[in-house]
Amino acid sequence: MHLPVVYSTICEKALQKVLQEAYPTEQIQSVHYMLRGMNDTYLVNTIDQKRIFRLYRSDWRTEEAAVAFEMELLLHLNRQGVSVSVPIADGSGKHVLRLQAAEGNRFGALFTFACGKEQEIDTEERSARFGRVVAELHVKAEGFTTQQAREVWDAKTLIHRPLAIIEPRLQHRKEDFHFLQQMAIELEAKLNEHILAGLDWGICHGDLQGNFNTNFCADNTYTHFDFDLCGYGWRAYDLAAFKLSRILIEEDDELVEELWNAFLKGYTEVRPLSENDQAAVSLMTGIRQLWLMGLCMHDPHIMGSSDSDDAFVNEKMEFFKKYFA
Structure with a gap:
């Protein structure tokens, strides 16, 4: 009997290989699964800095356009001088990756790392x-x-x-x-x-x-x-x-x-x-x-x-x- 999959956790090593091919200039050294939430978040270590890779859930972001909207907004804000975690283009110049997972297509994006830390707003x-x-x-x-x-x-x-x-x-x-x-x-x-x-x-x-x-x-x-x-x-x-x-x-x-x-x-x-x-x-x-x-x-x-x-x-x-x- 075939059992359908609604959500899968991608192997870190397999994802690292995909990202190395997609972003050849990044010199990726390791990929670590960081957070499960509305999407999957991975910490990506390159030879000299940190990146963040987000893998969108297939049931949450079903259309590439919705993800592309987010990427375009971030690029706009960055051009306007707002400090944001910016999407990084892959080797072909695209900011949204399409990956085939067990449950179907999942979109992904690589971002610059947001330095600093979150803080309580208590004053x-x-x-x-x-x-x-x-x-x-x-x-x-x-x-x-x-x-x-x-x-x-x-x-x-x-x-x-x-x-x-x-x-x-x-x-x-x-x-x-x-x-x-x-x-x-x-x-x-x-x-x-x-x-x-x-x-x-x-x-x-x-x-x-x-x-x-x-x-x-x-x-x-x-x-x-x-x-x-x-x-x-x-x-x-x-x-x-x-x-x-x-x-x-x-x-x-x-x-x-x-x-x-x-x-x-x-x-x-x-x-x-x-x-x-x-x-x-x-x-x-x-x-x-x-x-x-x-x-x-x-x-x-x-x-x-x-x-x-x-x-x-x-x-x-x-x-x-x-x-x-």
């Missing part, structure tokens, strides 16, 4: 600095254009699709799912009010939490990386990633507001943000949390169902009932 000074960093990213992304197709961060992606994913996983908790349905209706209604009032729309990183996806050096220079969730969307949603992460990490609501206000002060020193956009951020934290819940419940075939079991659902429901009941 007003750090929050304000990160706000300025995010604002600069939004400013420099304004002139980006591409012919590559990629889904946008709209109500379909952020609200409707997560609910469709969550419903079959909550058949034994119908009351909780009904709560989520009603909450989603209210969230979308309020979102539409903000849209009518004029919400800023443009390129978003998609995961600017502050303590992830940006490395800082001792001299306060920084590098953004992991733009896998980038795309066009409401800027208030992009900012909500930071505020939500503060809510989930910090236990003190007063501290959360202090950090958020400092972030907002730093952001608006670089880029204006309307009162309507600012007011929409809190709403977007609920929308983002719903999207994250759907994301985790979509992955049991990769991570196992224990990561999105009843304890996980309880945690999410506690959040929603505290902030959006």
Whole structure:
């Protein structure tokens, strides 16, 4: 009997051989599997520096255009002077590799290494600095254009699709799912009010939490990386990633507001943000949390169902009932 494969882990030695052939000028010495997440991340050591290779999951990035969008955005930001982890062209000049795995085609890309390290954004000074960093990213992304197709961060992606994913996983908790349905209706209604009032729309990183996806050096220079969730969307949603992460990490609501206000002060020193956009951020934290819940419940075939079991659902429901009941 043939057993189909939904996800495979690629042999490091085999991948090293592929990368050596694809990037002949890189002088690759070793490849080490570093992280399993929404994609597979490998640390690549060349003769004189580090690189990062990301291998996209076949069920996550099914179209090459979506990956090419990310690569083109990174190259644009780099040209604009934003410090980002940049894709490296292979020997033929392409930035996206297509590899044949057991489950089918998987796309990959080699990136420059982001020096420094992630840090907790737990002071007003750090929050304000990160706000300025995010604002600069939004400013420099304004002139980006591409012919590559990629889904946008709209109500379909952020609200409707997560609910469709969550419903079959909550058949034994119908009351909780009904709560989520009603909450989603209210969230979308309020979102539409903000849209009518004029919400800023443009390129978003998609995961600017502050303590992830940006490395800082001792001299306060920084590098953004992991733009896998980038795309066009409401800027208030992009900012909500930071505020939500503060809510989930910090236990003190007063501290959360202090950090958020400092972030907002730093952001608006670089880029204006309307009162309507600012007011929409809190709403977007609920929308983002719903999207994250759907994301985790979509992955049991990769991570196992224990990561999105009843304890996980309880945690999410506690959040929603505290902030959006």
